[in-house]
Amino acid sequence: MAFTVVNGWTVPGFTHGRELGDGATGRVVLAVDDLTSTKVAIKYLDGALCADEVFLTRFRTAARSLSQLEDPNVVDLYDFVETPDGAAIVMQYVEGVSLRHVLAVQGPTGPLAALSLFGGVLLGLAAVHEHAVFVHGALRPGNIMIDGEGNARLTDFGTSSAGTVAQSGPPYAAPELWDGASVTVATDLYAATAVFYECLTGQPPFAGRNMARLHREAPIPADEVPGPLRDLIHRGLAKDPERRPASAADYLAALEEAAVSAYGPSWEAQGRGRVTELAAQAALQPEPPKPKPARSSGRNPIVASGARGAGSRTRWAVPAIAALAVVIAGISAATLLTGDAKEPPAEPTSAQQVSSPQPTLPAGGVDPGPLIARIDQAVTQAPGALFTYRQSGCCGFPVAGKGTLGVVPGGPPSYTLTLSGTGAARKPVRAVIVQNRLYVRAGKTWRSSPLGGRGYPALADQVRAGSSVVNLTALLRSATKLRQTTSNRSGVIYEGAAPAAALARSPGVGPMYSRMAQATGAQEIAFAVKLDAEHRPIKFWVRAGAENGRNQMLRGSYTGWGRKPAIQAPANAP
Structure with a gap:
């Protein structure tokens, strides 16, 4: 239920x-x-x-x-x-326990385990800071999961509303956050150090009635940690953010140097083993009730989570600032389709729109009408092929598919394929596409779903649109530029460009090009198609956006054109 x-x-x-x-x-x-x-x-x-x-x-x-x-x-x-x-x-879903639970049940972890956990936290922060260009903003023990292999895994990115970050996690909030400053790399490193301190001592560095004053003014209590680790505590808990490490990667290098100097080169393996042991033991024990804080204004032991709502073992969220566009350089048509790295770059495209097919030949002199007719005739005579397809770029989730396609007269193509993407649909799955339904193999059974929506059905819809022969003929039909760039025994390459607005109206592929144009701001779609001697597609690429900038790319290939058994829905599928 x-x-x-x-x-x-x-x-x-x-x-x-x-x-x-x-x-x-x-x-x-x-x-x-x-x-x-x-x-x-x-x-x-x-x-x-x-x-x-x-x-x-x-x-x-x-x-x-x-x-x-x-x-x-x-x-x-x-x-x-x-x-x-x-x-x-x-x-x-991570099989494991939160660091908050481990600390509440087991107490201090010891220096080797603390160093291993701190190293994992810094590795996660480095990946977030360097590759995604955002910060965590809510780091504390309740947002660090420990999996079965002893890895520290960060969760719950930036769920606090603006202006409430310090109040949502007082024991881990850097001094500047109490003055209303925004979260930064420096505030993440401060919080990570406070968590490290808690692993070493069993409690955060500051606790009491006036947390803001303690973080701003109280001396850093580094004397309570082992001597070789005190410099790490002083650096990470510096009142002035400019005096903290410049990056998580820099901090990690300092941690490794201190750990090797104090505990030898095997510190990490020993520490990870201890973390795994502590997490396994903690998972078997219920968490003790939270003690009431003492009334003193000094440093009082507090529950490791500190903040309201931190009691969840697995609190999940996403970071709170804008995403980094993944810059993928485009390549010329001949390079992509022939593999010759010395081929000259593609001819630049201009930003123009048309509302209907042009009455004259596209710039470049190739008439797309007869070309499309030959492609349609060739594919009708050999309506099956092996295919590969990949979608990538700055502003859409990667999609990949490979397998067999079957061209269906008067209808959308059918597929048997391996399908994968990102997120929940990252795992490659065996799938079948017939008409407007997707069938995915789950264990020994098949599960079906309409195309579109989210997850695998969305990926399947994109693969079908992007890899279809209809997509290639739509590009040729809408082209305002079309020229033949290469002709040899391996095939003929046609390179061109078509207005995004015209492609957005093309049956079967219009929604795909609308999304690409909206995501990249492109008004024109560049493309190249390679045909064999029988005018059957061999390879293609499509690009929305600048060649060296914000763009999306579609790439595909076909082999073994011929008559193949019709692709049908799995017999035991619902």
């Missing part, structure tokens, strides 16, 4: 199970993807966050960036779902 959340809705396509946690920013449940049987964690955001349009705007952008980040020290984001009923984040 589906799990029912507070506002009565669930993310479609998942069977919900038990609740994993309930915090200030939302509820987390364990769920299973109905198509792939993959376990996921779904966080249903609190209504206040869903009503905060400023928060949601940056959240949407950040989700796209984090979904493309793959790092063993960062929990994978699969999807950010918004509906009129609410918003939710679908993320990787």
Whole structure:
């Protein structure tokens, strides 16, 4: 039976199970993807966050960036779902326990385990800071998961609304956050050091009634940690952010130097082993109740989580600032289709739009009409082929597919293929596409779903549109530039450009080009198609956006054209 959340809705396509946690920013449940049987964690955001349009705007952008980040020290984001009923984040489910739980049950970890955990946290922060250009903004023990191999994995990126970061995690909030400053790399490193300190001593460096004053003015209590590690504490907890390490990578180098000097070259293996042992022991024990804080204004022991809502073992979220566009350099048509790296670059394209096919030949002198007729005739005579397809670029999730396609007269092509992408659909799956349905192999059974939507059905829809022969003929038909660039025994290459507005109206592929134009700002789509001697497609590439800049690319190839058995839906599929 589906799990029912507070506002009565669930993310479609998942069977919900038990609740994993309930915090200030939302509820987390364990769920299973109905198509792939993959376990996921779904966080249903609190209504206040869903009503905060400023928060949601940056959240949407950040989700796209984090979904493309793959790092063993960062929990994978699969999807950010918004509906009129609410918003939710679908993320990787990590088998393990939170560092908060380990500290609450086991107490201090010891220096070797603390160094191993600190190193993992810094590795995760380095990946986030350097590759995704955003910061965590909410780092504390409750947002660090420890998996079965002893890896520290960061979760719960930036769910605090603007201006509430310090109050949401007081023991870990840098001095400048109490003055209203924005989260930065320096504030992340301060929080990471406070967590490191807590691993060493069993409590954060500062605790009491006036947390803001303590963080701003109280001496750094480095004397309570082992001598060889005191310099790391002083650097990371420096009151002035300019005196903290310049980056997570720099801090990690200093950590490794201190660890080797104090504990020898095997420190990391020993520390990881101890972390794994502590996490396994903690997973078997219930968490003790939170003690009431003492009334003194000095440093009092507090529960490791510190902040309201940090009790969830798996609080998930996404970072809170804009995504970095992944810059993918385009290559010339002949380079992509012939493999000759010395081929001259593609002819630059201009930004022009037309509302109907041009009555005269496109610039370049090639008449697309007879060419399209020959392609259609050749494919009708040999309506099956092996294919590969890949979509990549700055502002869309990567998609890949390979297998067999079958051209269906008067209808969309059918496929048997291996399909993969990013996020929840990163794992390659065996799939079949017939008419407008996707069939995915899950264990010994097949699961079906309409094309489109999210996850694998969305990927399948993109593969079918991008790799279809209809896509190639639509490019040729809409071309305002079309020229023959290469002709030899291996085939003929036609290179051209077509207005995005015209392609957006093309049956079967229009939505794909609308998305590409909107994401890149391109008004014109550049392309190249290679045909064999029988006018059957061999290779193609398509580019929306500048060659050396913000763009999206589609690439595909075909071999073994001929008559193949018709592709049918799996016999045991629903």
